[in-house]
Amino acid sequence: MKKRKGKKRIITAFNKPKVPEIFSKWQGSTIPMLGYKYDVNKLKDDSTCNSQVRYTTEYSKFKLMEDNRDVDKRHVAELVINIRRRGQLQPILINEKWEVLDGQGRLKACKLLEIPVMYLLSYKTTIKDVILINTTQKSWVNLDYLKCFSHSNHWNHLEYRKINKFKKDYPLKFDVIIFLLSGKFLNSSSGNYMKEFQLGNFKVADLEKAQKYGARLLKIKAFAPRLIGIGKFVKAFFTVANKCADFSYTTAYKQLEKNFSMFERATNQDDWNKVMVRVYNHGLKSKPRIYLLIKAE
Secondary structure, eight states, X not given: OOOOOOOOOOOOTTTSXXXXXXXXXXXXXXXXXXXXXXXXXXXXXXXXXXXXXXEESOGGGOEEOTTSOOOOHHHHHHHHHHHHHHOOOSOEEEOTTOEEEEOHHHHHHHHHHTOOEEEEEOTTOOHHHHHHHHHHSOOOOHHHHHHHHHSTTSTTHHHHHHHHHHHHHSOOOHHHHHHHHHSOTTTSOSHHHHHHHHHTOOOOSOHHHHHHHHHHHHHHHTTOTTGGGOHHHHHHXXXXXXXXXXXXXXXXXXXXXXXXXXXXXXXXXXXXXXXHHHHHHTTOOSSOOOOOOOOOO
């Protein structure tokens, strides 16, 4: 058989794809940078703007804007730790009135450490610009950290490649994955391990055990996908499995499939543990019932 030749699409002025207006090139003879206007035709590569990075220890010069966000003490504490390790990597941004537009936490951290604070001037910038600065920045998400620390440039990349492979083999919620790979999820939440993950320091505790538990969660995902995305359920399920005599995974799967709606009223971890026991025992006649005599840690 002869292959039919496809018709070539002829692009005319009527069907030519239009470039969205927001992606069209800059229009006008001047361009603003850090609040100053520059003649486009006179710009030279690798030239400096009128504002340059400066530094000072006269912290009283700076003014916090009353209508800006409050300084987060926990965030400042993290900045103090990071700046102590690596120094101030990003200058704070101020306007000509010495009002801090971006970097209130960095200013506070440098003041606590009693080191010079770097700053950069952005002329005639207002609180509206501050809002734009803080709302248009794209925060890193867990997949960004995973990609970054899986690269061979990172000292701990082999551990992060284990996480990446585990994620592909066991499609679970990311914090549950970290929960399992931490190896100590019965005694704590995933929060501390997530922070270590985002710092690039995470270590897989027991891969074989995490794989076993991941496979068990996937069985539950088949009939109750919402449950396995809840950290408190995951902790309750494995707490009961490890602490209760006569526990059977086969029985647990059957009971969960029939009674998973009973978890709707669970709130704190202790509630989740108790409901897990009730779900397991609900209407159970032919198998031994289980009992949990511990409280959530």
